[in-house]
Amino acid sequence: QVQLVQSGAEVKKPGASVKVSCKASGYTFTSYGISWVRQAPGQGLEWMGWISAYNGNTNYAQKLQGRVTMTTDTSTSTAYMELRSLRSDDTAVYYCAREVAAAGTVGYYYYYMDVWGKGTTVTVSS
């Protein structure tokens, strides 16, 4: 079955970096993009960025530009999200999600995230 398996919880000090992995299985990795979404404790969902698994193109949320890098390793069907210069407000659950762009019947496309990883808790604390 289609699934995304994320790496385990991390505890980091302010100023450090974290790299979270997301291993895909059950589908052709390069046929879909991966988005990263985070959720601070008790808060809503925040989109962080997207990477095309086909060609590595990326699109990052403006507020994270310069601190985040998303990459893929097509040989292992794994996506990575690295966040640098961590602050306490980066404490959150980080999710990867498969992004679908599906052709509709009248020449338009549907976009949505149909499969999600279980999440990786990143705690930033001194």
Place this chain on the structure above:
Amino acid sequence: EIVLTQSPGTLSLSPGERATLSCRASQSVSSSYLAWYQQKPGQAPRLLIYGASSRATGIPDRFSGSGSGTDFTLTISRLEPEDFAVYYCQQYGSSPRWTFGQGTKVEIK
């Protein structure tokens, strides 16, 4: 940047009742770019509706989506105990690529 505003913030209902959740966009959104997700505590979000009104695979038909332009609605026709959760609308755009509403919590009355 398009802002999605969900209302109400919290909906207190009993099992068997109908739930109507609203998602209003600050500018017109293509219906094909509007999705709804359900999230239960400690779990990842789950796709319910895409294209404003198409149910995702395995989603019961008590969930339905409607709307166009700036006003979209998620309706749960008869609440089951497992439906009490937080619901998010989401839209695909150009910058930023994705925007989420702030969520509506459906709680047991």
